[in-house]
Amino acid sequence: MNTDKAYLLGLIIGGGIFGNAEDVFKIKLPYNKWGALESNPQRAGQIAGDILRKVGQMFRAVYGLTVRYDALLSGVWYIYCEGNSATIKADLLNYGIICEGEIRGNADISKLVIDLIDDNLKRRFIAGLADTIGSMALSQRRFSDEHQILSLEIKGYNFNFVCDLCRLLYSVNCIADQVNWNHPNIHCTSDPYYSTWNKGFKLRILLDQYAKFGAFAFRTKAESSIKNRRLQQQIHCAEKCEDREISIIPTTVHPAENDPRLPDTIRGGHYIHFRHFCAVLGCEHAPYRKIERHLAKIGELINPFPILCKDTNDKIEEIVKSDPLLCNRIYVISDISVSSLLEVMQKNENQKIYGTSQVCGYPIRKVLQAIAYIIADDSELSGKRPRGGYVEVIKKHIDQKPDLSIKIRQPDLLTPLILIGNGRGALVGADNPKVYKKLVSRSVKNKYKLCVRDITEDDLRNA
Amino acid sequence: MRNEVSYYHEIQNFIETQIISNIRAKNRSNVHIFWGIGELKTNLQRILDEHPVECACAFSFAKRVPPLNLDIFALITDGNKFELLILEIKLVKSAGLSEWSQLVGYCLVSGAKYGLLVNIDRGGSQRLTQMLSTEKHLSRIITFVDDKQRDHFLSFMQWDSLTQNFEYSNLGEISSLSDLSNRLISEFST
Numbered sequence: 001m002n003t004d005k006a007y008l009l010g011l012i013i014g015g016g017i018f019g020n021a022e023d024v025f026k027i028k029l030p031y032n033k034w035g036a037l038e039s040n041p042q043r044a045g046q047i048a049g050d051i052l053r054k055v056g057q058m059f060r061a062v063y064g065l066t067v068r069y070d071a072l073l074s075g076v077w078y079i080y081c082e083g084n085s086a087t088i089k090a091d092l093l094n095y096g097i098i099c100e101g102e103i104r105g106n107a108d109i110s111k112l113v114i115d116l117i118d119d120n121l122k123r124r125f126i127a128g129l130a131d132t133i134g135s136m137a138l139s140q141r142r143f144s145d146e147h148q149i150l151s152l153e154i155k156g157y158n159f160n161f162v163c164d165l166c167r168l169l170y171s172v173n174c175i176a177d178q179v180n181w182n183h184p185n186i187h188c189t190s191d192p193y194y195s196t197w198n199k200g201f202k203l204r205i206l207l208d209q210y211a212k213f214g215a216f217a218f219r220t221k222a223e224s225s226i227k228n229r230r231l232q233q234q235i236h237c238a239e240k241c242e243d244r245e246i247s248i249i250p251t252t253v254h255p256a257e258n259d260p261r262l263p264d265t266i267r268g269g270h271y272i273h274f275r276h277f278c279a280v281l282g283c284e285h286a287p288y289r290k291i292e293r294h295l296a297k298i299g300e301l302i303n304p305f306p307i308l309c310k311d312t313n314d315k316i317e318e319i320v321k322s323d324p325l326l327c328n329r330i331y332v333i334s335d336i337s338v339s340s341l342l343e344v345m346q347k348n349e350n351q352k353i354y355g356t357s358q359v360c361g362y363p364i365r366k367v368l369q370a371i372a373y374i375i376a377d378d379s380e381l382s383g384k385r386p387r388g389g390y391v392e393v394i395k396k397h398i399d400q401k402p403d404l405s406i407k408i409r410q411p412d413l414l415t416p417l418i419l420i421g422n423g424r425g426a427l428v429g430a431d432n433p434k435v436y437k438k439l440v441s442r443s444v445k446n447k448y449k450l451c452v453r454d455i456t457e458d459d460l461r462n463a
Numbered sequence: 464m465r466n467e468v469s470y471y472h473e474i475q476n477f478i479e480t481q482i483i484s485n486i487r488a489k490n491r492s493n494v495h496i497f498w499g500i501g502e503l504k505t506n507l508q509r510i511l512d513e514h515p516v517e518c519a520c521a522f523s524f525a526k527r528v529p530p531l532n533l534d535i536f537a538l539i540t541d542g543n544k545f546e547l548l549i550l551e552i553k554l555v556k557s558a559g560l561s562e563w564s565q566l567v568g569y570c571l572v573s574g575a576k577y578g579l580l581v582n583i584d585r586g587g588s589q590r591l592t593q594m595l596s597t598e599k600h601l602s603r604i605i606t607f608v609d610d611k612q613r614d615h616f617l618s619f620m621q622w623d624s625l626t627q628n629f630e631y632s633n634l635g636e637i638s639s640l641s642d643l644s645n646r647l648i649s650e651f652s653t
Contacts, residue, residue, distance in 0.1 A: 057630065120483075124484075215626070
C-alpha cells in the first residue's frame with residue numbers, strides 16, 4: 001500500500017468494472033446530470049481534464065497503464081485503463097478483492113482497510129471513492145440549502161461494504177449524517193406493495209465535515225463542494241453516531257425484507273431506523289442503548305399492514321382480493337364528510353379514528369393523506385403525492401364543495417381501512433401496538449435483529 | 464493574489480505527509496524529515512542544532528556544503544544515513560528550461576540526490592515536456608566528485624492548490640510521490 005495506490009484503489013473499488021479482457025478494465029463515474037455534457041459543457045470539459053491529468057498520470061506513474069475516457073449523453077463517464085493490469089489485479093487480490101464484474105457490488109474491503117494505517121492513507125482511499133461515487137447534486141441537501149451533503153452512492157446489496165466504509169469515514173472524522181441502506185424499511189416505509197424499493201445505498205455526510213476532514217482529487221468535485229457550501233449560512237459539524245438522538249416513525253413490514261438478494265445478516269429482519277442496521281451489523285459506533293430503548297415500544301413502531309398505500313381503484317381492489325385477511329372482512333361502507341375529518345385532525349393531529357382505544361385505530365393524518373390523493377385533480381398530483389401538501393388540497397376541495405364526502409369501508413377487525421373514489425383507492429393501516437408487539441421476536445443469532453411473523457385473524461380477534 | 468512563497472507550507476506539508484505515510488506503510492517508523500526554507504547552509508546548521516542526535520550523520524556534509532539560496536529543501540534521515548530533497552517552486556504560466564536548469568544547478572552544487580520542480584496550478588512548457596520525455600539523462604544525472612559517484616533524480620510535478628494535491632506529469636525520473644517514498648525506503652533499508 002502507498003498513498004497513490006490508496007487513491008487508485010478507491011477509484012477502482014468505487015467504480016471499477018472488470019470483464020474478460022486481460023488488457024483493459026473500466027471505471028464507471030455515474031455523474032448523471034451533474035456531469036452531463038449537454039447540461040454543463042464547461043464542467044464536462046473539466047471532468048475530461050481531471051480524468052486525463054489526475055487519474056491518467058497517476059495510473060501511468062503507479063501501474064504503467066494508459067487511460068482514455070468515454071462520456072455518455074446521460075452523464076455517465078467511463079475511464080478505460082489499458083495495458084498490463086496484472087499488478088493491479090494482484091494488488092486487489094492481495095486484499096481478497098477479485099476482479100470480476102462490478103467491484104463494489106461484492107467487494108469486501110475489510111482487509112484493505114487494515115493496510116490504511118494512518119489518516120492520510122485513509123483520506124487518499126476515500127478521495128478515490130468520493131471522486132467516483134460521491135454525489136453533490138443540489139438535491140442531496142438535507143431539507144434546505146443550509147445543510148449541503150456529499151452522498152456516496154452505492155448500488156447492490158453489499159451491506160458489509162457500506163458498513164466498513166462508514167466506519168472508515170468515521171475514523172477520519174467524516175461521520176455519516178445518514179445512511180440510507182438499500183432495504184425496503186428505508187426506501188419504502190409505508191407501502192408493502194411498492195416493489196421498486198431497491199434504490200441503492202446512500203452514505204450521506206455533511207459537506208462541511210467532509211471538506212474539513214476528507215479530500216477530492218478531481219478539481220470539478222472540489223469546485224462543486226465550494227459552490228454548494230457557499231449556499232449555507234453557517235458551518236455545520238457532524239454529531240457522533242453514539243451521541244445523536246434518534247427519532248423513529250412507524251414502518252410497514254415489507255415482504256421484500258425476505259428478498260434473497262439481501263445478505264443473511266440482514267435478510268428476514270425488520271428495521272426501525274437506519275441506525276438499527278448499524279446495530280445488527282455490529283458497528284462499534286451504533287447507539288445500542290438508544291435502539292434498545294425504542295425496541296421496548298416496538299408495537300408502536302411497526303405495522304404488519306400498509307401504513308398508507310395509494311394506487312388505482314382496480315389495484316386496491318386486487319390487493320384486497322388477494323389477501324384473505326382483508327377480503328374475508330365484513331365492511332361497513334359509509335359516506336363521510338371530509339370537512340368533519342379535517343376538523344378532527346385540526347383538534348388533535350394524533351387522533352385515531354374507528355379505534356378500540358386511544359392508541360388503537362386509524363391515524364387521522366394518514367386517512368386525510370389518503371383522501372387528498374383520492375379527491376385531487378390529476379394536475380394536483382405529482383406522482384401519488386398531492387402538490388403543495390395534502391391539507392391544502394383538501395381545503396381547496398372543501399372550499400369548492402363544502403359537503404364533499406368520501407366512501408370509506410370500515411372492516412369488522414382492525415385491518416386496513418379502504419377508501420375508493422375518483423378512479424383511485426387507498427389503504428390505511430391501523431395503529432394497534434399491543435397486537436403488533438406480539439408479532440415480534442428477536443433473532444437467536446443476533447439480539448438486535450427483529451423477526452416479525454405474519455398477523456392472523458386470531459391475533460386481531462383476541463386483542 | 465497569493466505569491467509563490469505563500470504555497471511553500473502546504474506543499475511541504477503534503478509531501479511530508481505522503482512520505483511519512485508511505486514509510487509507515489512499509490513498517491518503517493524511524494525516518495525523520497526536517498525542512499528548511501531559504502538558504503541551505505544556514506538552515507542545515509539550524510536543523511543540526513535542533514536535532515543533533517537524529518542528524519549527526521549530516522554533520523560533515525553541513526560543514527562542507529556551500530551557501531545556496533533555495534526555495535525549500537528537506538533533510539530526510541534515519542539517523543545513520545541522510546538524503547537531501549530540493550523543491551524548486553514556481554508560480555509561472557509554464558515552467559521551462561530555465562526553471563529546470565535552476566533545479567539541476569542546485570542539485571549538482573548541493574549534492575542533493577532528489578529534486579522536484581513544482582509549478583503551482585500550471586504545467587510545463589512544450590519544450591520542457593518534450594525534452595524530459597525524450598532526454599532521460601536530463602532527469603537522471605550522474606556526477607563524479609572526488610572519484611565518488613553521485614546520483615541525482617529529478618522530476619517535474621504540478622501542485623493543485625484547489626485540491627491540495629499533486630498532479631503528476633511523468634516527466635523526469637521520479638514518477639510520483641510514492642515512487643520517491645519507495646526510493647527513500649530502499650535507501651534507508653540498505
